[in-house]
Amino acid sequence: MHMRKSNSLNNTWALLIAAIIAYVPANLYPVMTVVSLGKSQSDTIISGVIYLFAHGDWPLGLIVFVASVLVPLLKMLALLYLLITVQRKSHLRNQTRTRLYRVVELVGRWSMVDIFVVALLAALVNVGAVATIEPGTGAIAFSAVVILTMFAAMNFDPRLIWDYQGEKNGNAKPTR
Amino acid sequence: MSIPELPIAVGTEMAACHECDALHRVPELALGATAHCHVCGAVLARNPKGGLDRPIALYSTALILLLLANSFPFLTLEIGGRQEVSTLFGASLAMYNAGMGELAVVVFLTSILAPALMMVSGLYVLLAVRFRISLPGVRLLLSWIGHLEPWVMLDVFMLGVLVAFVKLGNMATMYTGNSLYAFLALILVFAAASSSFDAHLLWHKLGLPGRKT
Numbered sequence: 001m002h003m004r005k006s007n008s009l010n011n012t013w014a015l016l017i018a019a020i021i022a023y024v025p026a027n028l029y030p031v032m033t034v035v036s037l038g039k040s041q042s043d044t045i046i047s048g049v050i051y052l053f054a055h056g057d058w059p060l061g062l063i064v065f066v067a068s069v070l071v072p073l074l075k076m077l078a079l080l081y082l083l084i085t086v087q088r089k090s091h092l093r094n095q096t097r098t099r100l101y102r103v104v105e106l107v108g109r110w111s112m113v114d115i116f117v118v119a120l121l122a123a124l125v126n127v128g129a130v131a132t133i134e135p136g137t138g139a140i141a142f143s144a145v146v147i148l149t150m151f152a153a154m155n156f157d158p159r160l161i162w163d164y165q166g167e168k169n170g171n172a173k174p175t176r
Numbered sequence: 177m178s179i180p181e182l183p184i185a186v187g188t189e190m191a192a193c194h195e196c197d198a199l200h201r202v203p204e205l206a207l208g209a210t211a212h213c214h215v216c217g218a219v220l221a222r223n224p225k226g227g228l229d230r231p232i233a234l235y236s237t238a239l240i241l242l243l244l245a246n247s248f249p250f251l252t253l254e255i256g257g258r259q260e261v262s263t264l265f266g267a268s269l270a271m272y273n274a275g276m277g278e279l280a281v282v283v284f285l286t287s288i289l290a291p292a293l294m295m296v297s298g299l300y301v302l303l304a305v306r307f308r309i310s311l312p313g314v315r316l317l318l319s320w321i322g323h324l325e326p327w328v329m330l331d332v333f334m335l336g337v338l339v340a341f342v343k344l345g346n347m348a349t350m351y352t353g354n355s356l357y358a359f360l361a362l363i364l365v366f367a368a369a370s371s372s373f374d375a376h377l378l379w380h381k382l383g384l385p386g387r388k389t
Contacts (some may be wrong), residue, residue: 036347048343051343052339052342052343055342055346057342060338060339060342063335064335064339067335094196094216095216095217098195098196098216098217098218099217101195102195102218105326108326109326109327109329109332110332110335112282112286112329112332113332113335113336113339114336115279115282115283115336116267116283116287116329116332116333116335116336116337116340117336117339117340117343118271118279119267119268119270119271119279119283119336120251120262120267120336120337120340121340121343121344122267122270122271122274123262123266123267123269123270124251124253124260124262124340124344124350125253125255125260125344125348126260126270131255131347134274135271135274135276135279139276139279140276140278140279143278143279143282147282150326154323154326158195158196158216159194159195159196159197161196162196162197162198162215162216
């Protein structure tokens with residue numbers, strides 16, 4: 001048995017809005033810059049996925065596309081939907097919404113894959129003048145998105161979904 | 177007027193589902209059985225096969241593998257005759273050297289520190305309960321293990337290794353190091369350890385405390 005998460009709705013809203021704001025620079029700024037023989041080339045999250053597809057590695061490209069583009073977007077939308085339905089005291093499809101919450105909590109961490117790729121590339125490609133790879137500002141913003149949405153999901157109390165199912169029967173509403 | 181007695185049978189305990197607050201009477205579970213909430217389907221309690229011995233063995237193995245994964249080269253890259261060797265820690269270090277301390281902390285936490293803390297605290301609690309030693313902070317640690325779990329990203333890191341392999345494959349030759357194999361084994365053993373570890377069972381064995389989380 002656990003205590004209710006205090007201030008769940010406000011905290012989740014704050015973290016989610018911060019994540020949505022950070023999502024903009026996360027996609028606009030490069031996550032890394034490859035400097036090779038005097039030439040430099042910057043990669044954003046999206047262009048990194050396109051690179052994988054273009055080089056014929058579409059299964060891996062698909063996984064990375066899902067993990068770093070689809071998951072953060074859908075996660076933020078799902079949390080938005082859960083917050084709004086809870087605030088409108090909806091008692092519809094409680095089971096589906098609880099399941100949605102469980103999926104959101106489970107898959108969020110996979111978005112971190114891009115940060116690990118940048119870290120590994122930066123660690124490996126440091127071969128003097130031949131080539132270097134530097135992480136970019138986009139990487140900080142992107143990892144902020146992932147961490148903020150993870151905290152947002154942790155702060156959301158799924159029991160809020162179930163609080164209003166008894167209301168139509170005249171049962172007392174639990175205090176929050 | 178006397179207070180009506182609650183109909184709780186001996187050997188059962190009341191539990192509120194942590195996802196929807198529905199009250200349940202959780203019966204003694206058969207070995208390997210799992211109790212789900214009848215309203216929302218969340219897992220209420222498990223009685224994993226292997227009891228406490230299996231997670232103890234698996235977490236110890238995982239701890240050794242984590243040490244191995246940090247002691248040898250992880251990946252080696254070769255461009256134009258030059259070799260660059262990286263360890264597991266090297267990924268965090270590279271972020272730090274590039275002036276991105278925040279990211280260095282994130283990478284270090286999710287690939288090394290969180291797994292290590294989880295194994296050590298898991299073992300501490302498991303051994304204390306298994307051998308009935310009263311150690312300080314057992315309850316506190318047990319309540320924190322659940323919060324630590326989402327930050328263990330060994331499997332996500334491995335996907336990152338695969339992507340890095342493909343991205344560099346065109347411009348350089350990559351070699352796998354011994355640490356990478358230890359890391360692969362670590363992912364499997366850690367996953368097995370986590371699924372054989374059940375906090376509810378440990379709370380049950382710890383008995384009713386003065387304060388509960």
